[in-house]
Amino acid sequence: xxxxxxxxxxxxxxxxxxxxxxxxxxxxxxxxxxxxxxxxxxxxxxxxxxxxxxxxxxxxxxxxxxxxxxxxxxxxxxxxxxxxxxxxxxxxxxxxxxxxxxxxxxxxxxxxxxx
Amino acid sequence: xxxxxxxxxxxxxxxxxxxxxxxxxxxxxxxxxxxxxxxxxxxxxxxxxxxxxxxxxxxxxxxxxxxxxxxxxxxxxxxxxxxxxxxxxxxxxxxxxxxxxxxxxxxxxxxxxxxxxxxxxxxxxxxxxxxxxxxxxxxxxxxxxxxxxxxxxxxxxxxxxxxxxxxxxxxxxxxxxxxxxxxxxxxxxxxxxxxxxxxxxxxxxxxxxxxxxxxxxxxxxxxxxxxxxxxxxxxx
Numbered sequence: 001x002x003x004x005x006x007x008x009x010x011x012x013x014x015x016x017x018x019x020x021x022x023x024x025x026x027x028x029x030x031x032x033x034x035x036x037x038x039x040x041x042x043x044x045x046x047x048x049x050x051x052x053x054x055x056x057x058x059x060x061x062x063x064x065x066x067x068x069x070x071x072x073x074x075x076x077x078x079x080x081x082x083x084x085x086x087x088x089x090x091x092x093x094x095x096x097x098x099x100x101x102x103x104x105x106x107x108x109x110x111x112x113x114x115x
Numbered sequence: 116x117x118x119x120x121x122x123x124x125x126x127x128x129x130x131x132x133x134x135x136x137x138x139x140x141x142x143x144x145x146x147x148x149x150x151x152x153x154x155x156x157x158x159x160x161x162x163x164x165x166x167x168x169x170x171x172x173x174x175x176x177x178x179x180x181x182x183x184x185x186x187x188x189x190x191x192x193x194x195x196x197x198x199x200x201x202x203x204x205x206x207x208x209x210x211x212x213x214x215x216x217x218x219x220x221x222x223x224x225x226x227x228x229x230x231x232x233x234x235x236x237x238x239x240x241x242x243x244x245x246x247x248x249x250x251x252x253x254x255x256x257x258x259x260x261x262x263x264x265x266x267x268x269x270x271x272x273x274x275x276x277x278x279x280x281x282x283x284x285x286x287x288x289x290x291x292x293x294x295x296x297x298x299x300x301x302x303x304x305x306x307x308x309x310x311x312x313x314x315x316x317x318x319x320x321x322x323x324x325x326x327x328x329x330x331x332x333x334x335x336x337x338x339x340x341x342x343x344x345x346x347x348x349x350x351x
Contacts, residue, residue: 001310002312004312004313004314007313011311011313012314013317013346015317017347017351078313078318081278
């Protein structure tokens, strides 16, 4: 048993499952957005804004944002533990990554649910 | 005369400040001999050359090394399989400390093997005869017990290179599953609890170098997948 405190789920198993579940959500969201853009070639602001005004789209988008945050945390945490060997540099990098993920997530929620 | 250009990794910590490659011209007389035979021919020229070997038939697992960039056992690898453009480059197994020439320190590899407790754990009093197993249960151990611990797989695995003290590695995990899958073993729960952290099993990224190099044709990636399935079944 190897102890870890900076990975998302505190367990390799939960990180692994989260990574897969979030990947499915992100794949579905990407496919939906690409499909929507292909089906609406002359897209204007009103239609685009109308799409994101609907509750189901907001829930879907928020789910995608949360999934992206979790996916990025698990993935980048793995990269730092593979390649950054000095503890100080590794912990600092992990802190910056987690902070950035938090900021982007809150910012994304504000864009989505704000005026 | 058919000369083979052999490039050998040399390093003697007592006399060399850094490792270097030494060139040998070996006359194979056109025969498709094994890489180990070539090493013996080189050693006849320079007896200071150090490498491990024992059974010379792929059973003991002593002569695992990197041949033209791919790990394998020198004794069962014919030249026709590895030589490219008349050239053969031999290096020690990657990722482990070199003791001398092609001899590496397998300490970390064995430490990870020890960690998975590679022995049957059963506290039920032993019956008068053997602990019996159905033929179907015995079949589950095929493709697992054959491992000879040559370390070709673990030393070809980037995840093991980066975290050899935390990631068990393909060889250790193949054996971990060998005991998880054994119907006679009673420590399944404790074994799984030791493996659920982000490194021991989950540092495997499915690169499958282990499968590509295993001289016994075993599949550690599949065993790792089975361990993940057991962990998931146990925790959800």
